[in-house]
Amino acid sequence: xxxxxxxxxxxxLLLLALLFCAALGxxxxxxxxxxxxxxxPVTDLDPVTVRKLFLGVPVLLNGRLLHPIRNRSDARLxxxxxxxxxxxxxxxxxxxxxxxxxRQGWLPPEELSSSGRVLERLSSDxxxxxxxxxxxxxxxxxxxxxxVLWAD
Amino acid sequence: xxRLINTLRARLIAVVLVIHAALVPLLYLGVSAIVEExxxxxxxxxxxxxxxxxxxxxxxxxxxDFALRAVALLDGVMLSGQVVFTEVIDGSLxxxxxxxxxxxxxxxxxxxxxxxxxxxxxxxxxxxxxxxRHVLLRLGFDEAPTLxxxxxxxxRTLTAVLTFTLASLIVSVWLSSVIARPMxxxxxxxxxxxxxxxxxxxxxxxxxxxxxxxxxxxxxxxxELVGANERLACEIREREVSxxxxxxxERRLLHRERIATIGTLAGGVAxxxxxxxxPILLYSQLALNDTPxxxxxxxxxxxxxxxxxxARSLIKRILTFSREMDSTEVGAFSLxxxxxxxxxxxxxxxxxxxxxxxxxxxxxxxxxxxxxxVHQVIINLCTxxxxxxxxxxxxxxxxxxxxDEPIEGQEEAGRSAVLEVTDTGHGIDASxxxxxxxxxxxxxxxxxxxxxxxxxxxxxxxxxxxxxxVESTVDQGTTFRVYLPIARSAAPALAGDSA
Numbered sequence: 001x002x003x004x005x006x007x008x009x010x011x012x013l014l015l016l017a018l019l020f021c022a023a024l025g026x027x028x029x030x031x032x033x034x035x036x037x038x039x040x041p042v043t044d045l046d047p048v049t050v051r052k053l054f055l056g057v058p059v060l061l062n063g064r065l066l067h068p069i070r071n072r073s074d075a076r077l078x079x080x081x082x083x084x085x086x087x088x089x090x091x092x093x094x095x096x097x098x099x100x101x102x103r104q105g106w107l108p109p110e111e112l113s114s115s116g117r118v119l120e121r122l123s124s125d126x127x128x129x130x131x132x133x134x135x136x137x138x139x140x141x142x143x144x145x146x147x148v149l150w151a152d
Numbered sequence: 153x154x155r156l157i158n159t160l161r162a163r164l165i166a167v168v169l170v171i172h173a174a175l176v177p178l179l180y181l182g183v184s185a186i187v188e189e190x191x192x193x194x195x196x197x198x199x200x201x202x203x204x205x206x207x208x209x210x211x212x213x214x215x216x217d218f219a220l221r222a223v224a225l226l227d228g229v230m231l232s233g234q235v236v237f238t239e240v241i242d243g244s245l246x247x248x249x250x251x252x253x254x255x256x257x258x259x260x261x262x263x264x265x266x267x268x269x270x271x272x273x274x275x276x277x278x279x280x281x282x283x284x285r286h287v288l289l290r291l292g293f294d295e296a297p298t299l300x301x302x303x304x305x306x307x308r309t310l311t312a313v314l315t316f317t318l319a320s321l322i323v324s325v326w327l328s329s330v331i332a333r334p335m336x337x338x339x340x341x342x343x344x345x346x347x348x349x350x351x352x353x354x355x356x357x358x359x360x361x362x363x364x365x366x367x368x369x370x371x372x373x374x375x376e377l378v379g380a381n382e383r384l385a386c387e388i389r390e391r392e393v394s395x396x397x398x399x400x401x402e403r404r405l406l407h408r409e410r411i412a413t414i415g416t417l418a419g420g421v422a423x424x425x426x427x428x429x430x431p432i433l434l435y436s437q438l439a440l441n442d443t444p445x446x447x448x449x450x451x452x453x454x455x456x457x458x459x460x461x462x463a464r465s466l467i468k469r470i471l472t473f474s475r476e477m478d479s480t481e482v483g484a485f486s487l488x489x490x491x492x493x494x495x496x497x498x499x500x501x502x503x504x505x506x507x508x509x510x511x512x513x514x515x516x517x518x519x520x521x522x523x524x525x526v527h528q529v530i531i532n533l534c535t536x537x538x539x540x541x542x543x544x545x546x547x548x549x550x551x552x553x554x555x556d557e558p559i560e561g562q563e564e565a566g567r568s569a570v571l572e573v574t575d576t577g578h579g580i581d582a583s584x585x586x587x588x589x590x591x592x593x594x595x596x597x598x599x600x601x602x603x604x605x606x607x608x609x610x611x612x613x614x615x616x617x618x619x620x621x622v623e624s625t626v627d628q629g630t631t632f633r634v635y636l637p638i639a640r641s642a643a644p645a646l647a648g649d650s651a
Contacts, residue, residue, distance in 0.1 A: 031279070044281075047208050079264035083276060087204030089197040148279045148286050152261065 031134040031151040032080050038144045040126045042066065045146060053129060054085050055096055056106035061127075068109035069130035071118045081131060084149045119143070161332035168324035172317050180313045187305045191298050192266035199274055199293040202232070207278035207289050210240065215282070222247045229291065236273060237292025243285065272296050334358040338367060350378045407589075408614075414591050415611065422470040429467065433460040470591070472525075472608050484639035485523045487569050488512050488552060494530035495550065502538045505545030512552040517569045520639035521616040529612050532605045533573040533632050540577025540630065549574040554638060568618070571634040580624040588622060609634075 034050060036042045041062055045053070053059045053068045060066070072078055086093045100106040112118045115136050122128050123142050137143050206229055213221045219242075226238040226249035240247040248254075263274045274293040279286050334356045344352035354371040358364050440453040491510065499508055519526070530550075537548050551572040558566075580588065587593045589610040594603035613620045617637050624630035 047204070047211060051204070076264070083200050083262070083264060084204075084278060087200040089193045089200070091193050092197045147281060150262075150277070151279050151286070151288060 032077065032084070032131055032149045033134050033137065033145040034129065034131050034147040034149055035122060035137055035143050035145055036129050037122055037126045038142050040128075040144065042127075042129065042146060045129070050085055050129075050147070050149075051087060054081070054109050055093075056100040056104075056108050058106060064127050067125055067128045069118055069121050069128050070109045070111045071115065071130050071132060072111050072113050073115045073118065077131075077133065080150045085131070159332070160335055161328040164328035164331065165321075165324050168320060168328075172320060176313055176317050180310060183309045183313070184306050187309060188302050191302045191305065195266050195274070195293075195295065195298045199234070199276060199291075202234075202293075203276045203278060203289070203291045206291065207280055210287070210289055211280045211282070218242075218282075219245070219247055223250060227251050234293055234297070235291055236294045237275070237290070239290040241288040241290065242282070266295065266298070272299065331360065331363075334360070334363050334367070338363075338370065342370065345374055345377070350374065350381055411589060411591075411607070411610065415607075418470045418591055422467045426464070426467045426471075429460060429463055433457065433464065436460060466602070466604075469602075469604050469608055472528075472611060482520070482522055484518045484520050485526075487517045487519050487526065487571065487636070488515065490523045490526050491530055491550060491552060491571065494527050494534070497531065498534045498538070502534075502548070503542065503545075506538050506541050507547045508534075509547065509549045510552070511549065514552070514554055517552060517554050518639045519569050519616070519636045521636070525612045525616070526636075529609045529634060530571070530573075532609045533634075536605060537573055537575035537577065537630070540575050540579075544577070546576035546629070567638045569636045569638050571636065572631060573634075574629060574631040576629040579626040579628055580622070580630055581626055585622060585624055589620070 034045065041064065049059060053066055054070065056068075058065060070081065082088065082090055082093060086096075088096070097108045101108055110121070112121060112130075115132060118130050118132060119136070119140070122130055131149055134145075134148075137145060206225070210222060210225055213225065222240045222242075226240065226247065229235050229238055230249040230251040236252075238249040238252055260269060260271070260275060262277050263269060266274065268274070272295045274295055275290060276293070277288055277290040280289055281287075337356045338354060341352050341354045341356075345354070352374075354367055354374055356363075356367055358367070436453055436456040440450060440457055443450040443453055491512070495508060495510060502508060534548060534550070540546075541548070549572075551574070552569070554567055554569050556567055558568075584595060588606050590603075591607035592603040593607070610620055613634055613636065619635045621633045621635075622630065623633075
């Protein structure tokens with residue numbers, strides 16, 4: 001009863017979306033994967049490094065600066081990013097990014113609002129690192145999955 | 153009710169109530185939402201961080217005895233107190249904390265926000281890379297403590313909001329009272345002024361400048377009204393005094409004219425009668441001289457002569473009243489001496505139960521005229537006085553002083569002597585007092601008085617340029633006050649007068 005009272009309309013919509021997705025997921029499992037270009041020197045990134053990368057901390061690999069790209073193409077993907085990669089709430093993430101920018105001089109991750117643009121960006125930058133739905137990269141030979149971030 | 157709502161105080165309170173009724177629920181809902189968001193964000197942040205660290209730690213667990221180490225890690229997670237569900241899915245294997253009661257596998261999808269799915273458990277899963285395979289870590293965090301904190305915070309918010317509302321209401325009542333009180337006082341004062349009490353001062357202290365200015369304006373208006381009212385009242389009083397004086401003068405004039413008419417008539421009759429009486433007295437005296445003494449005829453003629461003398465005396469008094477006196481001695485004389493002489497005579501005839509007192513503070517009060525006439529005035533007044541006290545006795549007080557007060561009915565103002573004769577007798581009735589100076593008016597029995605005494609006094613005083621007044625209270629006494637103009641210094645002194 002208490003929980004149902006505090007549900008906002010946004011949350012209700014998200015719940016409906018999740019239920020809808022869950023219904024779809026009964027047929028096929030969805031997962032979110034960490035992706036780089038196929039010829040990228042990045043072969044694997046541990047969770048802490050991924051977290052650092054998307055919190056704006058400069059990450060060098062073989063002397064090359066990696067470019068994190070935050071995929072904001074849909075709300076659920078955004079939630080998975082916050083839960084699996086940033087491991088914090090949206091407000092805390094924003095706060096951390098601001099602290100990094102203002103105190104450390106770090107650059108915030110680039111944010112793109114569509115999966116197409118994310119794919120383009122990954123294809124054009126061998127140092128770019130982003131995350132996508134597994135289905136979006138399944139038949140893309142130009143990209144390489146280096147880690148499964150979340151699976152339904 | 154309508155009148156009550158229309159008062160300033162009620163309106164101020166109503167405005168505050170309406171504002172609070174509109175804003176307080178919004179304030180409560182807003183603060184509650186902020187509180188809820190804060191707690192939810194804190195919870196989500198905490199569980200995501202905790203689960204991420206757990207996942208990272210699990211990923212770092214050595215492959216050897218992975219199952220045992222994973223269960224030990226999950227036991228530690230359970231001991232944190234906020235986790236109610238743990239599970240590691242490694243292909244077909246499932247590990248759970250040994251501290252967790254056995255339950256059916258949870259099929260529910262992950263939560264991504266606080267309160268999702270309404271089961272008070274926040275499920276979160278992490279994919280862990282174990283070499284070539286992926287292991288899934290699922291944790292369930294208890295949302296109930298956070299929900300309780302949210303509910304408690306909402307209760308505190310509600311209490312604070314209600315306290316604020318109550319305090320605002322009290323402040324509004326107080327404030328409305330502060331604002332309305334001077335207005336009410338002003339209204340009451342204005343009502344008193346409108347009701348005729350123009351001296352009710354519009355004085356109130358208020359820190360509100362507009363009210364203070366209004367008070368000052370109304371007070372200045374009131375003062376102008378008071379001034380105009382006083383001027384009007386003064387004019388009315390002056391007119392009333394003038395009217396009273398006019399009526400008094402009119403009354404005195406009528407009285408004088410009436411007495412003068414009577415005096416003229418009486419004087420004319422007395423003069424003619426005196427002419428007739430002269431041969432009667434002369435020839436009866438001659439006849440008496442020719443008649444042998446002791447005879448019956450001599451006795452009869454003697455009676456005729458005596459009656460003729462009494463008639464002459466009466467005529468003389470009538471003539472005195474009508475100012476046709478044959479006064480030969482006119483000059484300044486001491487009033488006190490004359491009064492003392494008259495009182496010496498009165499003491500011989502006044503009975504012993506009547507006490508005669510002379511109160512003369514001033515030594516030398518000189519008036520101009522015939523002292524014998526003044527003597528007669530004193531005798532007449534004192535005679536009337538002692539006759540009023542004849543049966544019961546009493547006190548006869550004669551006072552003598554001078555004054556600067558103008559003599560009533562006299563146009564020429566100047567210093568005057570006042571001769572006051574007061575008795576403690578039976579007094580004169582108010583209906584009688586207006587006629588006491590009229591000739592032949594008497595309240596005595598037939599044969600006891602002629603009714604000429606006071607009219608003669610009036611005639612003498614008037615002929616000397618003076619005035620006479622009378623005040624009397626029945627059963628308490630009577631006071632006659634004679635005003636005579638004081639003689640000018642140039643007036644010649646009478647022979648034999650000590651002064």
